[in-house]
Amino acid sequence: MTESHRRTPATPRFALVLLGLFAIAWVALAIAPKYRDDWALENVLVLVAVPVLAWGWRTLPLTRLSYACLFLFGLLHEIGAHYTYAEVPYDAFFQRHLGFSLDAALGLQRNSFDRLVHFLYGVLVTPACIELLDRVAPPRGAWRWVMPVSFVMSHSLLFEMFEWLAASVFGGDLGQAYLGTQGDVWDAQKDMLMATAGAVVAVTALGLRGWLAPRH
Numbered sequence: 575m576t577e578s579h580r581r582t583p584a585t586p587r588f589a590l591v592l593l594g595l596f597a598i599a600w601v602a603l604a605i606a607p608k609y610r611d612d613w614a615l616e617n618v619l620v621l622v623a624v625p626v627l628a629w630g631w632r633t634l635p636l637t638r639l640s641y642a643c644l645f646l647f648g649l650l651h652e653i654g655a656h657y658t659y660a661e662v663p664y665d666a667f668f669q670r671h672l673g674f675s676l677d678a679a680l681g682l683q684r685n686s687f688d689r690l691v692h693f694l695y696g697v698l699v700t701p702a703c704i705e706l707l708d709r710v711a712p713p714r715g716a717w718r719w720v721m722p723v724s725f726v727m728s729h730s731l732l733f734e735m736f737e738w739l740a741a742s743v744f745g746g747d748l749g750q751a752y753l754g755t756q757g758d759v760w761d762a763q764k765d766m767l768m769a770t771a772g773a774v775v776a777v778t779a780l781g782l783r784g785w786l787a788p789r790h
Contacts, residue, residue, distance in 0.1 A: 581637045581705075582638050583635060583637055583638070584637055584638045584641045585638075588641065589635075592641055592642065592645045596648050599649055600652055604656075607655065607656045608657050609658055615740060616651070616654065616655035616658075619736075620652075620655075634706070636702055637701070640701040643699070643702070644698065644702060646694075647691075647698040650694060651691065653687075654688065654691055659685075659687055659691070664676065664685075664687055665685075689764065692765040692768040692772070693769065694772060695730070695769050695772060696730075696768070696770060696771060696772020696773035696774070696775070696776060697772040697775055697776045699726060700722050700726055700776035701780060701785075703726060703773075704777075707721055718786045722776075723770065723774055723777055726772075727769070727770050727773070730766045731766060734765060734766060737762070
């Protein structure tokens, strides 16, 4: 099986459909967020990332899988921005619609939506990271497995530093809402661990499907 068969390029129509759906979701979740200032701060990176992806369409187009994964991550992030990550009512949803408490079933003592999204960040961003590395600095041998995980770890660290800086600058309730530690002094380290674990899962799954075979 050739590399072109393993990776299906996204068509312009596919990318535009995802962009349109994300725009609709973004507008819907921008209506009456729980904390408007926190929503605005959470969307700073979105307002940078989406135009960069659109601009890079011609010079660095990604596959259908990568765009779909980034789209899903974007939706999860917008849900977190709408409610603030520490207050996404997922447990209330489970109790209301499924009749049980997910937190109680898993023994969770805090709102864990942020932990889930950090893990899924590793899972969902890794395909795009693999493609980017293959285009600009193709790793060889075992590094094809190691570099995507290391790449995710690096910008997970940068994001935690950005969070800390933003919380320090804005302070008060906005800084606390954006940081979302929920009283856990090891929150940043745990978030980075979750992102790393997600990247390891993604690299393993994609490697088994041939994504990490040398390109020809």
